[in-house]
Amino acid sequence: MxxxxxxxxxxxxxxxxxxxxxxxxxxxxxxxxxxxxxxxxxxxxxxxxxxxxxxxxxxxxxxxxxxxxxxxxxxxxxxxxxxxxxxxxxxxxxxxxxxxxxxxxxxxxxxxxxxxxxxxxxxxxxxxxxGFGRFAGLIGAYLAMKAWGAKHQTFQLPLPQECSGLENMFHQLKDNVNFGQPIKIYITGRGRVAKGIREILSLLNIAEVDAKSFAEKTFEETVFTNLDTNAYYQHQEAQPFTTSALTKNPEQFRSTFTEVAQHADIIITGHFYDSKWPKLIEQAQRTAYQRLKVLADISCDIADPIPFTLRPSTLADPFYDVDPESLEEKPAFSAGSLTVMAVDNLPGAxxxxxxxxxxxxxxxxxxxxxxxxxxxxxxxxxxxxxxxxxxxxxxxxxxxxxx
CATH class of the missing domain: 3.40.50.720 (NAD(P)-binding Rossmann-like Domain)
Structure with missing residues (x-):
């Protein structure tokens, strides 16, 4: 050459x-x-x-x-x-x-x-x-676990950048995570980010269930469900879903995201979102999320598809709380509010x-x-x-x- x-x-x-x-x-x-x-x-x-x-x-x-x-x-x-x-x-x-x-x-x-x-x-x-998607998924899911432990005072994890590397971060999870109760985790997407999220949940031996069971059943163990775009967008006239149809004619679709997501204790996002598409959670639906305690919004589309994501956060200060009804920001881990993680440069940890x-x-x-x-x-x-x-x-x- x-x-x-x-x-x-x-x-x-x-x-x-x-x-x-x-x-x-x-x-x-x-x-x-x-x-x-x-x-x-x-x-x-x-x-x-x-x-x-x-x-x-x-x-x-x-x-x-x-x-x-x-x-x-x-x-x-x-x-x-x-x-x-x-x-x-x-x-x-x-x-x-x-x-x-x-x-x-x-x-x-x-x-x-x-x-x-x-x-x-x-x-x-x-x-x-x-892409750095796998690492965004790994670190975003890790921070979701950290947020749950801090909010419920059940376990502590160091910040990911305080770990000596990926293997040490994995050991921190395996050695410390204890939810204290069975919870439900909802994740979105099927790409590299979602695969990184799933890698963390697999490490913690969290079982996957289908969306219908997730919404309707009570479990004695922590479970998760993983949905992609075709599962939470529906054509207004019940025509078959295609991403190209959604992109070309977004006004013909509606979001069914809340039907399943409102049953989650933790939501971790790994989806792609186009600003022309319908919002995942409409403003009027936000009161349905009384159960939700942690939103790890790896996709980090500010205040558009998910109204609780008010602003980006940072690796040094990754969490803030939001009142799901008023959308007022509060200090992280406040009582009665939703904890949000919206770091937009997660792989940098x-x-x-x-x-x-x-x-x-x-x-x-x-x-x-x-x-x-x-x-x-x-x-x-x-x-x-x-x-x-x-x-x-x-x-x-x-x-x-x-x-």
Whole structure:
């Protein structure tokens, strides 16, 4: 192969994110695997890997990334750090008309950047190639357990970032979680996030039941049910459900979410939600949730599908309480109210574990496309802009971009 340099940019978003797209060992392994490949890593005092960890693996640490043709980050790159005529990979949060990042996309177009968004990278069958979803599910479910223990004073768990790693977090759960009574846990979604949630519930030996039993029966053990979009959206005229029909004609559907969810003690969300779809919980339905004690809203769509999610929370301070009737915010673990967890950067709690998992996927599924062959044009299809204009699959953003 021809010589190519890949840069790893220092994360610059506030609050700081300690994750990295690659571990030092992964960089070294890729350099051995592809002799023409060289990494340049921008030094960072916050990254979960120390600068000398990269250097000890023979990786160049250097402030200037201008020699790199391709630059990998994790979160949005600050506009002033975008380099002209480079190929950037990061989560840009622009392809869904995210208003707060429109200036970022405008700058990427102006600077002739090819911006490939991790979230848009899919295999030919439509499955996402990359994501931190599993870790969002793992940590979100862990925090749901922590919230229950704190609210009921039945057990204590450290914050996930206080654990030495994923295995230690698992041990904390197995050693400490005791609900003190049989409870019902409702989870949404079927993707990576939901799989992470289910991994935690499996670790705790919590049994799965069907939605009808969940709503109608009393159990002598803690149970959960797992529903996806087709289970809690119903066509007004009882026509068969398809996601494409819901997206195209959302006004023809209604949410049946509350029919089952109102019977839950804990709700943990891992679903995808489109703002055009009907709300999962209408304002008038919120009084039905008298039983609900903990909402771990990993999906974190603020005040839209679920009215109890008033604002994002943080890893340092992950919980707040809400009065389900007045929607007044209260201090965490207040009597008679609902505890909400709405951290929007959950994988950052275990940055090394999350980074290694993410980097493994990039090394396996993306680097060969960059360095060898991408006949299916997977990277091009995930590139929001290039050559000073929006790329073909993202032309729908043009009017919004021009505002």
């Amino acid at each position: 021809t010589s190519i340099k890949i840069g790893i940019i220092r994360e610059g978003k506030t609050p700081p994110d300690r994750r990295s797209p690659f571990s030092p060992q992964q960089c070294a392994q890729l350099q051995r695997q592809y002799p023409g490949l060289k990494f340049i890593v921008q030094p960072s005092e916050i990254r979960c890997y120390k600068n000398n960890e990269f250097e000890s693996e023979g990786i160049l640490i250097q402030e200037d990334l201008s020699a790199a043709e391709i630059i990998f980050g994790v979160k949005e790159v600050p506009i002033e750090k975008l380099l002209y005529n480079k190929h950037f990979f990061f989560f840009s949060h622009t392809h869904k008309f995210q208003e707060y990042n429109r200036p970022l996309l405008q700058a990427a177009v102006k600077k002739q950047i090819q911006l490939t968004d991790y979230e848009c990278l899919t295999f030919e069958d439509g499955r996402r190639i990359l 275990l940055p090394k574990d999350a980074s290694e998992d993410f980097g493994k996927s990039i090394a396996t599924d993306i680097i060969p496309l960059l360095l060898k062959s991408d006949e299916a044009r997977l990277i091009d299809k995930a590139s929001i802009c290039k050559d000073g204009k929006l790329n073909a699959p993202f032309q729908y953003l043009q009017g919004w971009l021009n505002k």
